[in-house]
């Protein structure tokens with residue numbers, strides 16, 4: 162599993178044939194091949210281990226047409242040795258097949274076909290209820306290479322806080338992109354190989370908030386986008402769509418003043434709305450995070466700007 166995940170993060174997704182035979186688990190590779198998650202590429206490896214002595218590095222060369230095996234190699238120890246194509250060509254992993262497999266494993270296959278939304282990087286797997294909340298599942302690899310396009314597609318397909326992106330990408334690296342704060346689930350942590358088959362387990366922890374929010378006394382808007390909550394002294398406070406929208410406008414202004422006209426437009430309400438009416442249901446949230454000049458301008462308290470947006 163670790164090898165597969167690492168492979169998905171390599172731009173060419175290719176693997177030397179020796180890795181398959183030297184892995185000690187050729188049956189797993191064969192299983193992946195039968196699922197088409199792995200396939201043989203058209204590219205011949207620069208060098209492979211001689212299959213007879215397993216100690217000399219040899220270069221596969223195509224045999225003449227009509228030969229029983231398509232490749233051979235010359236080994237200083239063993240002379241000319243025939244090579245099956247599985248030992249001569251590079252293998253490659255096919256991320257879209259991994260997406261199809263995840264779609265089935267999550268039970269989404271009947272209702273949602275997989276769609277590739279960012280070429281070679283992001284697949285939408287479909288939506289389903291999990292823990293009484295609707296989630297939009299994605300599979301992604303090489304995410305930090307095109308974070309803008311990926312953010313755009315996630316925003317287009319999933320309303321804020323409903324996305325769950327299963328990925329092989331390095332989560333720490335993603336924290337320095339504008340994908341920071343999204344719900345990412347490492348493929349390696351939830352996919353298990355059991356009796357040669359894949360299974361998903363341990364998904365729940367990612368939706369309990371446990372996997373992401375340690376017990377702290379943190380006060381922040383760090384989870385504003387991903388979970389639509391404000392953290393006050395470690396407590397997650399769920400935000401109504403209106404309050405979320407209000408904070409989001411201020412968050413996007415990065416601490417600058419925003420006039421209520423602009424907020425009203427974003428929320429789709431009348432320009433002369435009463436701030437007190439919006440505030441009354443979430444008084445603590447507004448008192449903590451929002452400052453105002455009483456002239457119709459609002460801004461985020463500078464202590465709680467979500468920094469390191471990473472554009």
Ligand SMILES: [Zn+2]
Pocket residue numbers: 211212213214215216217236237238239240
């Ligand atoms: Zn040899």
